[in-house]
Amino acid sequence: MGNSMSTRSYVLYGAAGAATYLWLRSSSSRRATAADSTDFDSFLRAPAPAPAQTTGGTTFESFLREQPEQPASTDFASFLRNTTTSSSSAQPAGKQQQAASKLAEVIPETAMPVLVLYGTEYGFAREIAEKLSQQLKDSGKFWPSLVNAAHHPEGYDLAGQQAALLCFSTQGDGVPPTEARDFCEWLTAGKAGPLPGLPYSVCALGDTSYTHFCRCGKQLDAALAAAGASPLQPRADVDKEDWAKVDAWIAGALTGLGELAAAGSLKSFAELGGVPNAAAAGSAEAAAAAAAAGGRFSKSRPYYARVAAVEGLCVLSGPDDKDTVRLELELGPDAAAAGGLAYLPGDALGIWPSNPPQAVDELLQQLGATGDEAVPTPSWHYAEDPQHSTAAATAAADGSISLRHALSVCYDIKTPKAQQLPTLLLAQLQQQQQQQQQQGAAKPAARVSIDVLADASTAPDLAAAGVQQQSTDAKQQDGAAAAAAVARLQGLVVDGGALEQYLAARHVADVLQDYSQAQLSYNQLLPLLRPLQPRLYSISSSPLEGAAVQATIAVVRYTSLGKPRQGVASSQVGERLAPGQVLPVFISKNPDFRLPEDPATPIIMVGPGTGLAPFRAFIQQRLLQQQQGKGAGSSSSSSVGPMHLFFGCRRRDQDFLYGQQLQAWHEAGAITLHTAFSRESGQKVYVQQRLREVGQTVWQLLQAGGHFYVCGDAGSMAGAVEAALLEIIREGQPERGAEGAAAYLQQLADAGRYERDVWFS
Secondary structure: OOOOEEEEEEEEEOOOOOEEEEEEEEEOOEOOOOOOOOOHHHHHOOOOOOOOOOEOOEOHHHHHHOOOOOOOOOOHHHHHOOOOOOOOOOOOHHHHHHHHHHHOOOOOOOOEEEEEEEEOOOOHHHHHHHHHHHHHHHOOOEEEEEEEHHHOOOOOOOOOOOOEEEEEEOEOOOEOOHHHHHHHHHHHOOOOOOOOOOEEEEEEEEOOOOOOOOHHHHHHHHHHHHOOOEEOOOOEEEEOOOHHHHHHHHHHHHHHHHHHHHOOOOOOOOOOOOOOOHHHHHHHHHHHHHHHHOOOOOOOOOEEEEEEEEEEOOOOOOOOOOEEEEEEEEOOHHHHHHOOOOOOOOOEEEEOOOOOHHHHHHHHHHHOOOOOOEEEOOOOOOOOOOOOOHHHHOOOOOOEEEHHHHHHHOEEEEEEOOOHHHHHHHHHHHHHHHHHHHHOOOOOOOOOOHHHHHHOOOOHHHHHHHHHHHHHHHHHHHHHHHHHHHHHHHHHHHOHHHHHHHHHOOOHHHHHHHOHHHOOOHHHHHHHEEEOOOEEEEEOOOHHHOOEEEEEEEEOEEEEOOEEEEOHHHHHHHHHOOOOOEEEEEEEOOOOOOOOOOOOOOEEEEOOHHHHHHHHHHHHHHHHHHHHOOOOOOOOOOOOOOEEEEEEEOOOOOOOOOHHHHHHHHHOOOOEEEEEEOOOOOOOOOHHHHHHHOHHHHHHHHHOOOEEEEEEEOOOHHHHHHHHHHHHHHHHOHHHHHHHHHHHHHHHHHOOOEEEEEEOO
């Protein structure tokens, strides 16, 4: 290979999960001088061509790993713009032009604009909106305007649209996405104004495990209908990640838009006055995002907080004992200056975690990668601070980062996208089978025994026969193994229940190990990984304590497939984090879980285990208010109303979180503490039983205007506590019966006096 010429290959992965291979042969003497910027996201969405055929004994995988003899000092963005020579090994010109066209999308004048609006908590709604947008473009008839509702807290010009497609998730116990909440409240309050005849469709995302399934999407659908908008199709209520239902909704939306276009009800850009400038539109949305952030620390721009303390709260006597730690972070002057980190009791601390290093190493091993390979930073990744992130400080000019860093902080390497990874593995194996059939036979390395080699000097014919026989046996064994793998994958792909059960016990590396014959590259895998999500932990401190924030975190450890596993954020905090280190964090507001404005109002708090966390903050807040002689908000009252805390754990000498502090408050008369220790006696005792034991007191507090709070496990505890509460209400007003009790509880919820912060573990 000459000094003036170097060969490189980059893999640009598309949304469908297959890799798009762009081969470029760059010359140091011939480089493009165009200054236009590279839109890498458009490359990510580019459809993949047919997989490259291998020639001779060289696989494409080995070609990817080859290093140029003299690497060119070209940044990735400009490298993509390099001209190519007419070498036979370069990519065909047609595909070069197709890839280049992705860099600067041209909006056709004949296309009809459609608004695609989304609100997301964990990224699924965004993923759907992006897929929908791409299909609108691919139709050749429509062009999407992709808008994140989080960037428009004061609303959006819906009246100026000729069609709108919405995708919104519901988080927790029926609330809108945190950052899109203001927009949702704007729309449901009717502030969009009249929208007569506006064609629209809503994809509502949720989880049937929660009481208020898809509530956000349902509320937006109702608000649009009330404003006079006209549905293109019935709303789609999607449970978890049901892609079949999502795809059906997308298909229905495209069909509905097509019918409107055929009827002449939609206008093209040309008919509306011309094609908008795509760059300007992107800049406007970016400006809206910047304005919404206001320079404050946020989920997308976390604060790197210094660790003040990591304190174990449990006494551990065996491997099965639960471990919980108290994390304390400093909020320095820079946090107050920028803003965005002020919090109230009831809010959550968001932590952007790092995957366990050993899990990253295991995945790299399965991929046959070193971790030093350069990959693009995902567009959805949070802004890392170069002062605290070595990877950010040393990132390439094009924004690329190492594969190891990407797998550490950008991608979820535990749970892949459910259908896509098995589907790609199946396609890869089937393609290998087809290639082997076309070639007449596979070409595995011959397996030669020591005995055969030893005999080779004296019996060459026998040795050759032995080699040939073992090679044939190896082919047959490999073929049988591949066929069995294909059969297993086919069964998983068509059986959603079996696939869910299979993936539940496995991390991504386990799946790749199970189907190692497929030999996926990291470029093929990355599009199939979910974004690594932040972990939210109820804040367990009062802001009146000072410039710090505390969280109470249960360290997750378990075993599956005989392997020890760890929680991502919890193991990082509990096992790898030390005082003096920094952690990227943000504040997640929870306005549906707040103390009463009047500190004299009675409160009843039920929080077993780490469900205690926000109630520790509640109690501290009230006691500090009393100490400082002021109440919440504008109130000047220093009196504090009754505070009853119901706490449960296994044993008082093992996992009684903050036990000494709670006992001290109880003995001082600041709170009334009710404890339930489930493992101290032969009969298990839980918080709902303690609640029933003082049911008359609970009823009296409710009648006096008290607020009732529940925090913790939604699987069994929250339901059992609600059943106990309904029983208490029914006994308090026996003449109204069960229906009357349910109505009373609903009135409490509507008035903000029955609030829950519950989750499924």
